Amino acid sequence: MTSFGEVLDLLATLGLWVLVALVLVGAVPLLAATYQFLLIGVHARKNHYPQTAPYEPRVAILVPAWNEAAVLEASIDRLVGLDYPADRLRVYVVDDASTDATPDVVQAKGREYPGQVVHLRREKGGEGKAHTLNHGLGIILGDDWMQALLIMDADVIYEPDSLRKMTRHLADPEVGAVTAYIKEGSQPGNYLQRFVAYEYVTAQAAARRSQNVLGALACLAGGAQLHSRANLEAIGGRIDTTSLAEDTFTTFNTQLAGNKVVFDGNATVWAEEPDGIVGLWKQRLRWARGNVQVTLRYKHLWFRPHSGHNLGSFTFGVFWFCLFLLPIFMMVSSAALLTLYFADFERAWAVFQHLWIINALSYLFITTFALAIDPTTARRAWREAIAFPGVVSLLVILYTCAPVVFSWLASLWSATTGLAWGETSTHVVMLIAYSWLALCMPVAWLGKKAEEKGKRWLSPFFVYLGGYGPLLCAVTFTSYVYEFRGAEMSWDKTEKTGKVALPR
Amino acid sequence: MGQDGEDREGRAAEVTAHQPNGVDDAVGAGDIVETAQDRHDRELRESLREERRLLRWEVLCLVLVVMFVVVRQLWLT
Numbered sequence: 001m002t003s004f005g006e007v008l009d010l011l012a013t014l015g016l017w018v019l020v021a022l023v024l025v026g027a028v029p030l031l032a033a034t035y036q037f038l039l040i041g042v043h044a045r046k047n048h049y050p051q052t053a054p055y056e057p058r059v060a061i062l063v064p065a066w067n068e069a070a071v072l073e074a075s076i077d078r079l080v081g082l083d084y085p086a087d088r089l090r091v092y093v094v095d096d097a098s099t100d101a102t103p104d105v106v107q108a109k110g111r112e113y114p115g116q117v118v119h120l121r122r123e124k125g126g127e128g129k130a131h132t133l134n135h136g137l138g139i140i141l142g143d144d145w146m147q148a149l150l151i152m153d154a155d156v157i158y159e160p161d162s163l164r165k166m167t168r169h170l171a172d173p174e175v176g177a178v179t180a181y182i183k184e185g186s187q188p189g190n191y192l193q194r195f196v197a198y199e200y201v202t203a204q205a206a207a208r209r210s211q212n213v214l215g216a217l218a219c220l221a222g223g224a225q226l227h228s229r230a231n232l233e234a235i236g237g238r239i240d241t242t243s244l245a246e247d248t249f250t251t252f253n254t255q256l257a258g259n260k261v262v263f264d265g266n267a268t269v270w271a272e273e274p275d276g277i278v279g280l281w282k283q284r285l286r287w288a289r290g291n292v293q294v295t296l297r298y299k300h301l302w303f304r305p306h307s308g309h310n311l312g313s314f315t316f317g318v319f320w321f322c323l324f325l326l327p328i329f330m331m332v333s334s335a336a337l338l339t340l341y342f343a344d345f346e347r348a349w350a351v352f353q354h355l356w357i358i359n360a361l362s363y364l365f366i367t368t369f370a371l372a373i374d375p376t377t378a379r380r381a382w383r384e385a386i387a388f389p390g391v392v393s394l395l396v397i398l399y400t401c402a403p404v405v406f407s408w409l410a411s412l413w414s415a416t417t418g419l420a421w422g423e424t425s426t427h428v429v430m431l432i433a434y435s436w437l438a439l440c441m442p443v444a445w446l447g448k449k450a451e452e453k454g455k456r457w458l459s460p461f462f463v464y465l466g467g468y469g470p471l472l473c474a475v476t477f478t479s480y481v482y483e484f485r486g487a488e489m490s491w492d493k494t495e496k497t498g499k500v501a502l503p504r
Numbered sequence: 505m506g507q508d509g510e511d512r513e514g515r516a517a518e519v520t521a522h523q524p525n526g527v528d529d530a531v532g533a534g535d536i537v538e539t540a541q542d543r544h545d546r547e548l549r550e551s552l553r554e555e556r557r558l559l560r561w562e563v564l565c566l567v568l569v570v571m572f573v574v575v576r577q578l579w580l581t
Contacts, residue, residue, distance in 0.1 A: 037562070038562070040558055040559075041559045041562040041563070043555055044556050044559035047552075047555060049548055049551055049552055049555075052544070054540040054543070054544035164547075165551070168544060168547075168548075264551075265554075266550070361569055361572070364569055368568060372561035372564075372565065373558060401572075402576065404579075
């Protein structure tokens with residue numbers, strides 16, 4: 001007969017193992033990311049290239065523009081100069097009631113390139129990109145000239161062959177839409193833009209290749225999405241206006257309509273990203289809130305395999321939710337580790353080491369491989385790639401990987417200074433390390449607060465210390481709060497200065 | 505050939521003999537002109553080569569991780 005004490009012991013043991021499992025939850029997103037990177041190798045064999053053919057449809061380029069006079073002139077020149085038959089290319093600029101010289105610039109370009117540049121004007125503006133796009137879409141779909149539509153942003157620069165590299169996939173009638181690899185191209189660019197540059201290697205060049213393998217794409221880049229006419233008609237001829245993630249909705253709707261979506265990592269376009277945390281925060285909060293809306297709107301899709309599309313596949317669901325719930329994973333892991341520290345000190349130390357060794361190996365593989373994927377960005381942003389998880393996380397990784405080195409450094413420090421490393425110091429450091437998976441987010445967020453308080457020079461310190469990745473997690477967490485509160489959906493346009501340029 | 509193949513061929517047939525902007529004027533007698541099909545084949549080869557390069561790097565990075573684990577077990581713990 002089992003005594004009450006034995007039942008309590010059993011429950012305590014069970015509780016400890018539950019805590020261990022919750023701590024290890026913190027490794028799940030990185031393991032998922034590692035698997036995502038492993039699929040890139042499969043992409044060498046399983047890709048859409050064999051189905052491509054030389055195909056140059058009549059392409060209408062749709063450029064939404066609100067006060068873009070600073071960048072439009074050069075943008076239009078570059079679009080007209082693309083390595084693509086001039087008689088098969090038209091540029092439609094939808095001027096969203098701009099108050100600057102945008103109409104004059106577009107009209108002047110219309111005179112310079114008659115029949116190739118069209119100025120469309122909305123008298124009521126500021127409703128968001130989707131409304132602006134729909135204005136142009138209605139007119140372009142109104143006649144049968146257009147065979148394919150390229151949706152882009154006014155500041156984005158296409159490499160001369162990129163459009164043709166995208167249209168080749170439309171030779172396959174099963175393909176509804178194609179997207180390209182958007183790279184951060186600010187010249188010279190600051191530390192934050194270099195972080196974004198590296199982020200885009202992981203989030204686009206890497207992640208979208210693996211999504212090609214899965215047959216389900218999460219998002220057509222807003223600045224580079226090419227649609228076949230048939231696909232636009234299949235999704236109703238308009239872009240969703242009820243959310244902040246119109247590009248993700250279009251991507252999902254395309255796949256739900258039974259059309260394939262393809263990422264071509266060899267078609268490259270360059271974009272200018274924010275040079276300050278406040279601007280980046282606004283942009284990413286809009287994207288993150290859009291992701292919350294997508295997750296809820298398509299809740300019937302997740303983890304439910306379907307013969308018509310792969311959005312419901314288990315792997316795609318894991319990839320989506322590992323990103324979407326990343327802040328939760330990190331906070332749960334930290335909270336469980338801290339609880340374990342007080343409940344079972346030895347076990348906490350062991351599981352902490354296991355967690356961070358898994359993180360270290362994933363980090364090593366992902367970082368080295370990401371740098372190899374895009375050598376141009378690697379040369380520019382290798383420091384930011386290394387510092388992506390933050391300097392403190394990097395130190396924890398180094399410690400778990402090479403404790404003997406740290407022990408030697410500690411003894412060297414004691415010998416040099418004459419100060420002994422006490423037990424209290426050890427426990428303080430341990431508590432900080434245990435809680436760091438959660439703590440790194442507010443630390444990175446301090447970078448934004450510093451910028452808001454006019455201490456912009458202090459922002460990089462917090463971003464490098466807390467990490468750029470944790471900064472994005474802080475944005476994601478804020479998006480939950482905004483959506484939960486039902487905050488107003490305002491379209492905060494990202495300010496563009498025209499500093500982006502093609503590399504020489 | 506299935507319906508897809510026919511559609512694809514039909515679409516490809518729409519391609520005009522086109523040279524990159526500005527190149528047409530520079531083509532002289534005796535120059536070898538790259539047709540749209542040639543250019544497509546070349547770009548396709550380049551794209552596939554790039555994908556194979558990534559596969560090689562993936563293997564190299566995995567080897568690096570394994571080597572790191574061995575080094576850590578032998579000397580760093």
